[in-house]
Each structure stands twice: as C-alpha cells, then as structure tokens.
Amino acid sequence: MAEIEIQNVTKTFSGSKQPAVNDVSLRVRDGEFMVLLGPSGCGKTTLLRMLAGLDFPDSGQIVIGGNDVTALPPRQRQIAMVFQSYAIFPHLTVFENIAFGLRMRREPNDAVKPKVERAAAMLNLEAFLGRYPAQLSGGQRQRVAVARAIVMEPKVLLMDEPLSNLDALLRLNFRAELKKLVQELGATTIYVTHDQVEALSLGNRIAVMRTGEIVQCAAPMQVYDRPATEFVGSFIGNPPMNFLYGQLEWRGGAMRLVFGDHGLNLPGTYPIPDRRMVLVGVRAENIEALAEPTPQALPARAEVVEPLGSHLLITATLGQQSVKIVAKTDFPAFPAQPIWLRPEVDKLRWFDTETRREISSV
Numbered sequence: 286m287a288e289i290e291i292q293n294v295t296k297t298f299s300g301s302k303q304p305a306v307n308d309v310s311l312r313v314r315d316g317e318f319m320v321l322l323g324p325s326g327c328g329k330t331t332l333l334r335m336l337a338g339l340d341f342p343d344s345g346q347i348v349i350g351g352n353d354v355t356a357l358p359p360r361q362r363q364i365a366m367v368f369q370s371y372a373i374f375p376h377l378t379v380f381e382n383i384a385f386g387l388r389m390r391r392e393p394n395d396a397v398k399p400k401v402e403r404a405a406a407m408l409n410l411e412a413f414l415g416r417y418p419a420q421l422s423g424g425q426r427q428r429v430a431v432a433r434a435i436v437m438e439p440k441v442l443l444m445d446e447p448l449s450n451l452d453a454l455l456r457l458n459f460r461a462e463l464k465k466l467v468q469e470l471g472a473t474t475i476y477v478t479h480d481q482v483e484a485l486s487l488g489n490r491i492a493v494m495r496t497g498e499i500v501q502c503a504a505p506m507q508v509y510d511r512p513a514t515e516f517v518g519s520f521i522g523n524p525p526m527n528f529l530y531g532q533l534e535w536r537g538g539a540m541r542l543v544f545g546d547h548g549l550n551l552p553g554t555y556p557i558p559d560r561r562m563v564l565v566g567v568r569a570e571n572i573e574a575l576a577e578p579t580p581q582a583l584p585a586r587a588e589v590v591e592p593l594g595s596h597l598l599i600t601a602t603l604g605q606q607s608v609k610i611v612a613k614t615d616f617p618a619f620p621a622q623p624i625w626l627r628p629e630v631d632k633l634r635w636f637d638t639e640t641r642r643e644i645s646s647v
C-alpha cells in the first residue's frame with residue numbers, strides 16, 4: 286500500500302499557452318479512493334498519466350510510498366492503470382490477457398494460474414477464461430481490463446473513465462461492483478471521471494478540477510453540501526445548485542435575506558455587511574414548494590413542471606431569477622401558476638458575486 290503525494294505539479298504541452306495541469310498539489314492517503322472530477326479538457330488524464338509515468342511534469346514532484354518517482358519510468362512505480370478504451374489484446378484469450386503482466390514479470394506458471402483465477406473470480410470472469418475478446422460484451426471486456434490491472438497487486442490503482450464506454454445500466458451495476466472490489470483490494474486508488482454521480486458514489490474524497498487546477502478537495506457530501514465555488518455547486522448534483530442574487534440586511538441585530546419586495550429571516554448572523562449583494566446557493570431539495578402563502582416563503586411562479594418518477598422537478602421564477610425545486614409527486618404545480626418557496630434557511634450558502642467563491646462564515 287502507498288500514500289501518494291503530488292506537490293506543485295505543472296505541465297504545459299508544447300504549442301499551448303495554458304498549462305494542462307497548473308500547480309496541482311494533492312495528498313492521497315494510503316488505501317484511499319480519490320476521484321478526480323471535472324469537465325472534459327480540465328487536465329484529469331494528464332495528471333493521471335504523470336502519476337503513471339507516461340508523461341512527465343515540467344515542475345513539481347510526485348512521491349509514491351515515500352519514493353520520489355517524478356522521473357521514474359512506469360514499471361518502477363508499482364502502479365497499474367485502467368484506461369477508458371479497454372486496450373486488451375484481441376489475439377490473446379481472457380486468461381492470457383489477465384496473465385500478461387505477470388508473464389512480463391516472468392512469474393512462474395504455477396504462480397500465474399492461481400493469481401489469474403482469483404482476479405477472474407473477483408470480476409465474475411471464471412466462465413470466460415478460454416474466450417477471445419471478440420467473443421465478449423463491452424462490459425466483459427472492461428472487466429478483463431480491470432482484472433489485468435488488479436492481478437498485478439499494485440500499490441496504486443489508476444483508472445481513467447473506465448465505465449464511460451458502457452451503456453447506462455451496465456455502468457450502474459459495474460460501478461457498485463467496482464466499489465466493492467476496491468474496498469476488498471485496499472489499494473490506493475485514483476479514479477478519473479467527468480460524471481459527478483460516479484464521483485459521489487465511489488470516492489472517499491473528490492478533487493474537483495477546472496482548467497488545470499484543483500478547486501476543492503473534500504468528502505462527497507462536503508462538496509455537495511458546501512461547494513467552495515459556484516462552479517463546484519453547478520457541476521455537482523442534478524439539478525445543479527441554484528444560485529440567486531439576494532441582499533443581506535441587518536435589522537435590529539438579526540439578519541434578513543431580501544429578494545426584491547420579499548425576504549426571509551435568517552436563524553443566525555454572518556460576518557457580512559448590511560445591504561451587501563450576495564449570490565445565494567441552495568439545492569433544489571432544500572426548498573419546500575407550498576401551494577399557499579406561508580410565513581418565511583417567497584412568492585414565485587411555476588414555469589415548467591417535470592414528473593421524474595420519484596419526484597417532481599419544478600422550474601419557477603422568483604422575480605426575474607430562475608430556480609429549480611424538488612417536490613413530492615402529488616404537489617399541485619401548474620405552469621404559470623403562483624407557488625411559494627420556503628428554503629431551509631440553515632442550508633443556504635453565501636457566495637461572493639465577483640469571485641463566485643463561498644464567503645466563509647466564521
């Protein structure tokens with residue numbers, strides 16, 4: 286097992302002005318499952334390839350298990366990598382595909398067989414060991430790619446969007462299996478994805494990346510509930526967090542959040558000056574929809590009502606601003622009709638209107 290330490294790593298590809306990875310520092314604990322999450326092009330693969338030794342940083346250091354591996358080739362890093370495209374050999378059987386790395390290491394035959402069989406069992410591939418990749422489904426091929434990585438008993442497992450080529454149902458099932466598998470293995474894992482649901486589901490922690498930088502690194506529910514920036518709140522969660530302009534007012538020692546002619550009394554006070562405009566972050570499920578005027582509820586107008594099976598998703602307008610609310614399926618909402626919105630005031634988050642960062646409430 287191994288801790289991974291990435292220290293101030295920067296990489297700019299030749300011909301590019303913007304660094305693909307820009308001064309990234311990250312410590313991944315021994316046995317931790319760390320997810321790198323971010324939109325396409327934000328530098329996830331580049332960072333992972335530098336961890337694997339397939340690319341090298343312009344500056345900064347990578348330390349794995351206490352050894353500085355920054356300049357070491359892949360085979361000296363005790364890592365295994367699973368790519369997005371399964372990259373398995375078409376001319377080898379499943380058994381030989383899984384055994385490939387062990388053979389390269391010149392492990393004796395009688396050691397290879399039980400190891401391959403154990404890895405195959407962990408991925409439900411026992412019945413397919415004699416088949417060729419062309420005789421497998423996409424999901425089975427991706428299992429072979431994962432089996433081939435774990436059979437090496439790596440200290441560090443790196444995975445780059447391993448589920449993205451699978452259809453939705455397979456992805457859902459394989460995600461849960463992968464989580465169980467990695468828990469059993471105990472290897473330090475870094476998992477790259479642009480899928481926020483995957484990130485929430487799998488990670489012990491999530492490092493959210495944007496344009497080559499890590500914006501926030503925290504436990505899944507922490508990034509969900511307390512996004513550090515508007516970008517994180519919008520990227521994580523479906524629907525994205527609502528962001529509304531409002532004004533904070535002090536009234537006789539208490540604070541009030543005001544939207545136009547209406548306002549909410551706040552339970553606490555925040556180190557924010559009187560009459561300051563803020564960007565208020567609030568999740569759709571933290572706003573209660575009401576059919577009648579109620580204290581601490583803001584009048585709004587339902588615009589779109591979407592039944593989504595387990596709940597209703599209502600898009601409403603509050604003044605000129607659009608806001609999404611999750612309601613029970615039997616809530617009577619109709620387009621162009623008034624509704625009242627009661628946010629859970631202790632779930633409101635404050636963001637600076639310029640920097641779009643959370644205003645840290647002491």
Ligand SMILES: Nc1ncnc2c1ncn2[C@@H]1O[C@H](COP(=O)(O)OP(=O)(O)O)[C@@H](O)[C@H]1O
Binds near residue numbers: 299305325327
């Ligand atoms: N080999 C390369 N040469 C030049 N630019 C590259 C190369 N690989 C990636 N890039 C650029 O670096 C940035 C980050 O890419 P990448 O790490 O693949 O992002 P992600 O995996 O998050 O989608 C992108 O702007 C991409 O175009």
Ligand SMILES: [Mg+2]
Binds near residue numbers: 331
């Ligand atoms: Mg990528």
